[in-house]
Amino acid sequence: MSRLIVISNRVSAPKGQSAGAQGGLAVAFQAALREYRGIWFGWSGELTDEFTGQIHFQREQGVTTATVDLEEQDVEEYYNGYANRTLWPLFHYRIDLAEFERGFEDGYQRVNERFADTVRPLIEPDDVVWVQDYHMIPLGHELRERGCKNRMGFFLHIPWPPRRLLSSLPNAAHLVKTLLAYDVVGFHTKEWLEAFQDYAVQDLGATLEEDGTIHLGDRSVRAVACPIGIDTKEFVEAAQSPTARLTYRRMRDSADGRDLIVGVDRLDYSKGLEERFLGYERFLVDHPEQRKEVFLLQIAPPSRGDVESYQRIRVQLERISGRINGAYADIDWVPIRYVNQGFPRHVLAGIYRAARIGLVTPLRDGMNLVAKEYVAAQDPEDPGVLILSKFAGASEQMHEAVLVNPYSAEEMSDAIVQALAMPKEERIRRWRALMDGVEKQDVLWWRRCFTHTLMGEGQALEAETADQE
Missing domain, CATH: 3.40.50.2000 (Glycogen Phosphorylase B;)
Structure with a gap:
């Protein structure tokens, strides 16, 4: 069985807590990591004077986490800057609040490259990689650049904006193209899925198949709607x-x-x-x-x-x-x-x-x-x-x-x-x-639907989704 490598901005280790003290998303990831013997990688939430890429490993209740510290400038430009002052307002249709600064974009790219450099040695040939949310859109592309040929998926936990709105983002086409490095890209709703497909077809010149597969050049990505639930x-x-x-x-x-x-x-x-x-x-x-x-x-x-x-x-x-x-x-x-x-x-x-x-x-x-x-x-x-x-x-x-x-x-x-x-x-x-x-559509259903698709069991997603409609 392939291991599952979950990558997100922050990591939630069990630390002996009851499930009720944690969010449903953390519970779902921890269950998947126990099932697939995986690793959860991300930022520790701590600052360091100089980024070294040193990984802090921890194992609690059958879940292995691997975290790294970031520099203060990284946090200001990548997290407070591009993620939460540029992408968050824009993706929530608040272009009036979005701040477009090159320094933010550069910091976002730099941190994603640092994450890729750090996590790449942890990924074994048969592992399946699942990247979470808007903080790490280009991470899959950076891993491909470093020779990662594994199955990789990405899930967006916030809305995807309409094509005309997204076009206001400097270098939007490049950012969206990095998503084509993944094998599966997931959204909560059909509205967000269709907005992503519309941009790929209209602005990037991609082609779209009936099953949601997007083709551009030598890349193909399966785009799906898979709504998350609670525990x-x-x-x-x-x-x-x-x-x-x-x-x-x-x-x-x-x-x-x-x-x-x-x-x-x-x-x-x-x-x-x-x-x-x-x-x-x-x-x-x-x-x-x-x-x-x-x-x-x-x-x-x-x-x-x-x-x-x-x-x-x-x-x-x-x-x-x-x-x-x-x-x-x-x-x-x-x-x-x-x-x-x-x-x-x-x-x-x-x-x-x-x-x-x-x-x-x-x-x-x-x-x-x-x-x-x-x-x-x-x-x-x-x-x-x-x-x-x-x-x-x-x-x-x-x-x-x-x-x-x-x-x-x-x-x-x-x-x-x-x-x-x-x-x-x-x-x-x-x-x-x-x-x-x-x-019926709880957080474990969501996790199962996405991971089945990502691991090449795609028909399971259609079957389970059809059962709920």
Whole structure:
């Protein structure tokens, strides 16, 4: 059996933690690495004065990780720069926030070359390589340049932008061509897949076969849509844990008979938090009789604090939430509880279960797993209602949610009214349909679909995908 080499920007070692303390993606990779005797390679998160390529190996719970330290300039140009100030905003349709600097692009290329130099000696002839996300688009090309003939795949966890938008990126054609070094390229949705195919055909002159294979010159790459899920079984168990039950009781006591609306998002402009607050305010204005009957709990842990646009969104959200609370709060009620910290998964599961509405309204998202976690945490006998943005990748699967345009405050307000008034029978029917999808297409299903295709068992992907449609 071939080994699996997973390569990502950061590595998550088990370190004796329970599954509930880790994200579903880490759980899926760790399961695959145990099955295929593989290695997980990436940045350690630590800085060094001079890059040496020294690898730090660790083995925990049957998973081998290999990490390297980066220089401060590497992190500033590769990670804070090109990855998160150029590609992230552009791929989330925020060209107004994208920063195009040659220094960023040079640093991004340099770090990908350093990763290739470092990981190449670890790759044996029969190994299969799986590269993750926008931080490492050119890594496959660099490995090919270093003589790597192995099967290699790449999965993008964020949206792929439309052709005209991507064309605003300097040297976009070169970046996209590097993806053709992989044997399989995966996306969460058909929309992102078709946007990638459109650019390859229209701007690169590639040809496209019916099965999604793209040909350009002597290279052929299979492009697939393969939506990621959560570790559903683990999350259902987390929702029934003592910590979750205690959190549920705390939230119900704190609600004092009011309906809880919950949002859980990283502090990021792509999540539509400003629009969410304004939509909730419109609900308060249009339905004064509902005031003091509901409250919004928004959990938004900070991220990427070194990037100026993230600093601005934090200031803006504090201003809006403060204004709304100042305008509508009473001595015994505050309309928005705005919390800038993260919580363990077991705690979040209890919060989700206590919430009458899960408000998941990103302006653009590759998938959005909070929507699936909210569904998995619900009480089957009395579930809450998921309100979901049409622009989240999850909306392609989760048709039974109340789908909204997050740019429309009126539509957001109407959706909240609809969810609050929804009869229990309808809530159960919608939840059951949503939960069926969350259970069938979980994170292990996603991993299995992609790795089967990557390892030359491509028909398994079509068969499993067809079973879910």
